[in-house]
Amino acid sequence: MAVWLFDAAAVVLVACAIAAIVQRNPLYTALLMGVVFAGLAIPFVLCQAELLAALQVIVYAGAIVVLFVIVITMLGSESREALEEQLSIRPAGTLCALVVGILLAALLAGPAVWVWGSQRAESWPTLLSRNTEAFSAALFTGRYIVPVEMASLILLAAMVAVVVMIVRPPPGSNEKTTTKQ
Amino acid sequence: MAAIPTSHYIMLSAALFAVGVLGVLIRRNAIVIFLAIELMLNAVNLAFVAMARHMGPVATKMGGATGLVDAMQGQVFVIFVLAVAGAEVAVGLAIIVALFRHKRTLDVDEVNLMKW
Amino acid sequence: MERVAWLIILAPLAGVLLNGLLGRRLGKRLVGVIACSAIFVAFIAAALCFRHLVQLDADERALHVPGFVWLPVGALQVSFGILLDPLSVVMALVVTGVGLLIHIYSIGYMAHDENYSRYFTWLNLFTASMLLLVLADSFLVLFVGWELVALCSYLLIGFWFERKSAAAAGNKAFMVNRVGDVGFLVGLLLIFATFGTFDYSGVFASAGAKLQVGGPIVTAITLLLFIGATGKSAQIPLYVWLPDAMEGPTPVSALIHAATMVTAGVYMVARCSILYAMAPVSMTVVAYVGAATALFAASIGLVQNDIKRVLAYSTISQIGYMFLACGVGAFAVGIFHLMTHAFFKALLFLCAGSVIHSLHDEMDIRRMGGLRSRMPVTYGTFVIGSLAISGIIPLAGFCSKDQILWHALADGNAAYWAVAALAAGMTAFYMFRLVFKTFWGESRVDRDLEPHVHESPSVMTLPLVGLAILSVIGGWVSFPLVARGDFFGHFLDPTFAPALAIIQGEVAAEHVGLAKELVMSLIALGIAASGIVLAYLAYVREPGVAAGFARGLPRLYRLVLDKYRVDETYARLFVQPGHAAAQGLWRGLDVSIIDGAVNGVAWIVGRMADGLRLLHTGYVRSYALAMAMGVVAILLYMLYS
Numbered sequence: 001m002a003v004w005l006f007d008a009a010a011v012v013l014v015a016c017a018i019a020a021i022v023q024r025n026p027l028y029t030a031l032l033m034g035v036v037f038a039g040l041a042i043p044f045v046l047c048q049a050e051l052l053a054a055l056q057v058i059v060y061a062g063a064i065v066v067l068f069v070i071v072i073t074m075l076g077s078e079s080r081e082a083l084e085e086q087l088s089i090r091p092a093g094t095l096c097a098l099v100v101g102i103l104l105a106a107l108l109a110g111p112a113v114w115v116w117g118s119q120r121a122e123s124w125p126t127l128l129s130r131n132t133e134a135f136s137a138a139l140f141t142g143r144y145i146v147p148v149e150m151a152s153l154i155l156l157a158a159m160v161a162v163v164v165m166i167v168r169p170p171p172g173s174n175e176k177t178t179t180k181q
Numbered sequence: 182m183a184a185i186p187t188s189h190y191i192m193l194s195a196a197l198f199a200v201g202v203l204g205v206l207i208r209r210n211a212i213v214i215f216l217a218i219e220l221m222l223n224a225v226n227l228a229f230v231a232m233a234r235h236m237g238p239v240a241t242k243m244g245g246a247t248g249l250v251d252a253m254q255g256q257v258f259v260i261f262v263l264a265v266a267g268a269e270v271a272v273g274l275a276i277i278v279a280l281f282r283h284k285r286t287l288d289v290d291e292v293n294l295m296k297w
Numbered sequence: 298m299e300r301v302a303w304l305i306i307l308a309p310l311a312g313v314l315l316n317g318l319l320g321r322r323l324g325k326r327l328v329g330v331i332a333c334s335a336i337f338v339a340f341i342a343a344a345l346c347f348r349h350l351v352q353l354d355a356d357e358r359a360l361h362v363p364g365f366v367w368l369p370v371g372a373l374q375v376s377f378g379i380l381l382d383p384l385s386v387v388m389a390l391v392v393t394g395v396g397l398l399i400h401i402y403s404i405g406y407m408a409h410d411e412n413y414s415r416y417f418t419w420l421n422l423f424t425a426s427m428l429l430l431v432l433a434d435s436f437l438v439l440f441v442g443w444e445l446v447a448l449c450s451y452l453l454i455g456f457w458f459e460r461k462s463a464a465a466a467g468n469k470a471f472m473v474n475r476v477g478d479v480g481f482l483v484g485l486l487l488i489f490a491t492f493g494t495f496d497y498s499g500v501f502a503s504a505g506a507k508l509q510v511g512g513p514i515v516t517a518i519t520l521l522l523f524i525g526a527t528g529k530s531a532q533i534p535l536y537v538w539l540p541d542a543m544e545g546p547t548p549v550s551a552l553i554h555a556a557t558m559v560t561a562g563v564y565m566v567a568r569c570s571i572l573y574a575m576a577p578v579s580m581t582v583v584a585y586v587g588a589a590t591a592l593f594a595a596s597i598g599l600v601q602n603d604i605k606r607v608l609a610y611s612t613i614s615q616i617g618y619m620f621l622a623c624g625v626g627a628f629a630v631g632i633f634h635l636m637t638h639a640f641f642k643a644l645l646f647l648c649a650g651s652v653i654h655s656l657h658d659e660m661d662i663r664r665m666g667g668l669r670s671r672m673p674v675t676y677g678t679f680v681i682g683s684l685a686i687s688g689i690i691p692l693a694g695f696c697s698k699d700q701i702l703w704h705a706l707a708d709g710n711a712a713y714w715a716v717a718a719l720a721a722g723m724t725a726f727y728m729f730r731l732v733f734k735t736f737w738g739e740s741r742v743d744r745d746l747e748p749h750v751h752e753s754p755s756v757m758t759l760p761l762v763g764l765a766i767l768s769v770i771g772g773w774v775s776f777p778l779v780a781r782g783d784f785f786g787h788f789l790d791p792t793f794a795p796a797l798a799i800i801q802g803e804v805a806a807e808h809v810g811l812a813k814e815l816v817m818s819l820i821a822l823g824i825a826a827s828g829i830v831l832a833y834l835a836y837v838r839e840p841g842v843a844a845g846f847a848r849g850l851p852r853l854y855r856l857v858l859d860k861y862r863v864d865e866t867y868a869r870l871f872v873q874p875g876h877a878a879a880q881g882l883w884r885g886l887d888v889s890i891i892d893g894a895v896n897g898v899a900w901i902v903g904r905m906a907d908g909l910r911l912l913h914t915g916y917v918r919s920y921a922l923a924m925a926m927g928v929v930a931i932l933l934y935m936l937y938s
Contacts, residue, residue: 003185003189006185006189007189010189010193010196013193013197014193014196014197014200017197017200017201017220018200020204020216020220021200021203021204021207021208021213021217023213026210026212026213029212029213029216030212030216033216033219033220036197036220036223037219037223040223040226040227043190043193043227043230043231044227044230046185047190047230047231047233047234048234049230049233049234049256049259051256052226052230052256052259052260055260055263056223056226056263059263059267060219060223060263060266063267064219064266064267064270067270067271067274068212068215068216068270068274071212071274071277071278072212074278075212075278075281075287093203093206093207093918093922093925094203094206094207096202096206096922096925096926096929097199097200097202097203097206097925098199098203099929100198100199100202100925100928100929100932101195101196101198101199101200101202102195102199103929103932103933103936134253135253135256135257137253138253138254138256138257139253139257139260144257147261151260151261151264151265152264154264154265154268155264155267155268157268158267158268158269158271158272159271161271161272161275162271162272162274162275165272165275165276165278165279166275166278166279202925205918205921205925206918206921206922206925209918289917289918290916290917290918292915292917293914293915293916293917294915295913295915296913296914296915296916
């Protein structure tokens with residue numbers, strides 16, 4: 001049963017992704033991407049990574065895509081673009097992407113991985129608690145605690161950077177603090 | 182319930198990654214390019230999680246009890262990717278907005294000051 | 298004694314450093330004091346070494362003061378040391394003594410020059426180099442000093458380098474010296490090839506063993522070394538730089554081009570007396586060149602109108618005497634004449650400088666005259682110098698010149714004597730021509746300068762007096778005709794004994810024919826006196842006679858006045874072809890090939906850059922594509938390795 005669930009989800013995801021990148025309107029692109037992000041929770045769950053599935057939906061689909069949508073709507077109609085692309089790059093780009101995909105697949109899904117995964121005997125509810133516990137145990141005890149703290153610092157730095165870059169003093173205020181070019 | 186072969190996950194991940202690369206190379210709108218990059222990150226996340234499950238159970242100590250649990254390294258990596266991706270999106274969009282304020286366009290082809 | 302010996306060289310070097318580095322800030326007075334004190338210290342040191350040597354027995358009068366090993370290259374061990382023997386100590390005394398007086402004189406002469414400290418720096422450097430040359434204990438160190446004095450000569454001749462003629466004269470001096478140095482260098486190499494060492498001790502001790510008397514090697518060595526000597530000491534054919542060198546300040550002419558540097562060649566021949574004694578052919582060549590130069594230069598000096606030029610040709614002529622003496626085997630006499638010549642030639646030059654200074658750089662004797670009442674000290678000392686150089690008894694010049702003439706006859710042949718005597722007559726004539734035209738008669742001085750003619754300050758006249766005294770008594774250390782009156786020769790005996798032993802028959806001529814010697818001396822005195830009288834007649838009694846001669850024999854007069862057009866001949870034979878060759882090489886090699894190669898490389902880089910530059914499209918997506926292609930490459934690599 002899990003297999004056809006996965007296959008269906010996979011097809012939908014790839015279709016949405018392709019659709020997303022050929023959209024004219026960037027808003028549609030963002031929304032379709034949101035679908036893809038949310039849809040990625042399905043494989044996560046099928047891998048018994050339930051916490052991550054939840055986090056994926058909350059963070060990616062819930063925050064990042066929303067952020068994109070905000071920016072898109074903020075920048076308004078000028079963010080549309082003509083459909084005329086640089087013809088020279090389109091074939092090369094497509095070819096590259098295809099090649100990358102195939103190679104990745106060949107590399108990672110190679111002979112070592114062409115096996116059936118391990119069997120699972122546990123039922124779902126117990127698995128849920130197990131995954132979260134295991135995940136948090138691994139994260140907050142043992143050697144991943146420092147990266148966790150560093151990740152929080154990165155987020156802090158990003159916040160500061162964004163504020164510095166975006167916030168403009170209201171026009172006519174203190175002349176001296178405006179940075180000269 | 183038969184388990185899904187890890188290769189399936191990997192192929193899905195590769196496909197999504199390829200779509201992401203395509204998006205980066207094809208589109209001119211800076212925001213769409215950025216979204217494609219996020220897609221690539223997600224594809225990689227999927228690969229991590231799949232490989233985490235592929236590694237199989239290991240003995241772990243957890244809250245006093247010891248038992249067999251799946252290896253967590255892959256999933257831990259994903260959380261970091263998530264955090265960094267969030268930060269990156271924030272900063273990247275800030276840059277795009279700042280750029281837009283200067284050039285009134287989101288077309289990356291217009292940003293060619295480094296042209297000889 | 299070792300440290301004192303080093304002090305002789307190091308004191309002037311200290312002066313160089315102090316004046317060279319701090320001169321501008323020290324002020325003129327201090328610079329002059331430093332320079333003169335340095336030479337004074339060197340003089341005292343030389344005197345101490347002299348006193349030490351005098352107290353030693355004749356056999357031991359050679360002290361080797363080792364310095365440091367300079368070039369240890371495998372089998373070749375070149376060391377830097379000092380040899381204190383009679384010859385080097387005498388030379389050191391002359392250089393420092395006369396040098397000291399000239400330094401003091403320079404304080405007055407150069408007082409108004411703004412490059413005061415540079416002048417004294419070079420002067421001290423020259424003195425140090427000359428002392429290095431004479432005190433060296435090996436040919437290589439000699440050569441170092443040799444080159445250094447050439448450098449200082451260039452620097453000092455071209456001291457007023459803003460003047461084109463001075464700069465050209467400096468170049469000429471250096472280059473003509475260089476031509477001679479080629480011969481010298483080849484000679485040095487031959488010495489090394491033969492003896493395997495450059496040290497005097499090594500070479501002279503084994504000269505008898507390794508060379509055959511009269512053989513080709515020793516002849517070649519000595520002739521080659523002599524070529525260098527003709528360059529340095531301004532003999533035929535490389536004398537042409539010395540008259541031009543008069544562009545430099547007069548004290549420089551006195552020190553370098555009269556008393557010291559130009560005598561380096563004579564010193565070198567004397568130092569290598571053993572080698573020359575073993576090569577009779579070379580000795581003959583040396584004597585011939587010396588005699589010929591003496592006569593040739595004297596003849597040019599007869600008609601020159603520039604007071605310094607006359608003295609320059611006189612110097613060339615007198616050095617010819619020194620080489621004549623060495624050439625016939627009378628090395629000690631040659632050195633003796635070197636010493637006395639230093640005294641009176643320096644005196645003459647400094648007097649000329651005094652006149653030039655008071656007449657505001659007028660050097661043409663046709664615009665002088667009647668100065669003897671206005672400049673009494675200068676006049677008096679100049680006359681003393683002229684009498685000395687003419688060889689009038691009992692002045693220094695007589696003592697040395699008479700011995701040269703005697704040895705030219707006794708050890709050489711009558712032809713040598715005749716040439717030397719004729720030149721002596723000419724010397725007396727042109728020197729007193731100078732005296733009469735400069736100091737006697739009506740004043741032909743420029744109207745504007747007339748009232749300013751004055752005697753020079755005492756800082757300049759005191760050295761004149763000092764040198765005049767030396768010109769009088771300086772010869773008494775070796776008075777001819779007086780038995781056992783040759784203190785100088787006895788002192789130098791140990792140095793030249795080995796050479797004299799090879800040249801047999803020397804001792805015999807010493808005592809035989811004292812009466813003959815007396816007669817020849819009287820004849821020589823007569824010739825000199827007649828030269829003076831002729832000059833008196835021509836320039837005081839009948840002033841028109843000289844001009845009449847010039848008009849009567851116009852072509853001859855022009856030829857001699859133009860110095861026999863030797864300079865012009867050299868220019869056409871050597872200078873112009875060399876210049877053309879240099880031009881051709883410059884265009885063909887330097888501009889086309891070397892510059893072309895360098896520019897070509899730059900051109901290639903430029904073209905490459907032009908091509909590669911096109912990669913910078915500024916087009917973000919092409920960069921992204923490049924990255925994607927790179928990823929593909931990595932993946933392929935990972936798959937297939």
